Amino acid sequence: MDTLIKLNNVYRNYLENQHSGVSGISLEIKRGEIVSIVGESGSGKSTLLKLIYGILVPEIGEVLYENKRIQGPGEKLIPGHDDMRMVTQEVTLNLYARVFDNISGQLSNTDLQTKNDLTVKTMKFLRIDHLANKKIVDLSGGEQQRVAIARAIITEPTVLLLDEPFSMIDTILKKQLRDDIERLSKELNITVIMVSHDPSDALSLADKLVIIREGKVVRQGHPKEIYKNPESAYVAKLLGAANILNGEGSEQYAVYPQDVIIGDSENVMEAKLKSIHFNGSYNELTLSLDGKQIVAYDFSFLDIDPLSELKIKFRNKKALSS
């Protein structure tokens, strides 16, 4: 895959707040990739997306698309790169118009028949053709999200930028949307760059994960690889709600909650159970180990008395370097 988008040492801070925006980001995005940008709230994810789209201009550095500098809003009649579409959390749909018209309205200079055909095809692709005659106000949040994506892809962009696409929808719709994004990438060869604060979406979908903190890329690579070797406490907590523990000397390591094993005969540590919360597919246990709080996921629903002493051990300890 060839490089489609390239950021070279890009800075963009907001004047009111010097510690904001992005500070020295270098990044390469390949054609056809699904890239997920993950980071804590305020880490600069949306700013990065806006810089790629060309609605924010770097103060230092450059953003290139097919090796050409992306033009800023002052240089274009319609802000945003012509080959890209961005879908944000804000509803930009015409609430009182039909789904069909919201989507077909994106096509100008197209004859009516082509307009209709393309609209039907796009609605079918996103499985919203049964909603064609409904008004946007009468749709659920998840349905509106799909219409917004349909509007974006009907013009056949090369790049689709999604800001928190999973934020408004429930678990079942999440799975559908995940499938849809995957099909967009594989069948339509659209490069998808999405921002998410929930890493589970990113882990399952992305070809490449980009983790940012305080405006800087702290890690990038394949989701599985980064999850298996988080290397820093920030990444381990962000991706897997890991427990951070002290080892020998100043060393630290991370243990994911599912790697805290309870009730094994060869257990080595004693912990006190503080609370149990049923979470559907597992119980979430809060334990105290030498005064430190530890979270454990128990998938076998052990019969444990509240406030009891438990024997635990850790598996898959991840060494941390920062």
Ligand SMILES: Nc1ncnc2c1ncn2[C@@H]1O[C@H](COP(=O)(O)OP(=O)(O)OP(=O)(O)O)[C@@H](O)[C@H]1O
């Ligand atoms: N227009 C603006 N003016 C001033 N500061 C801003 C502006 N937009 C963002 N910021 C600040 O820049 C930082 C990064 O914001 P950004 O929206 O890029 O983060 P984010 O990672 O997308 O956050 P979230 O997950 O909460 O949406 C934050 O500290 C934010 O308050």
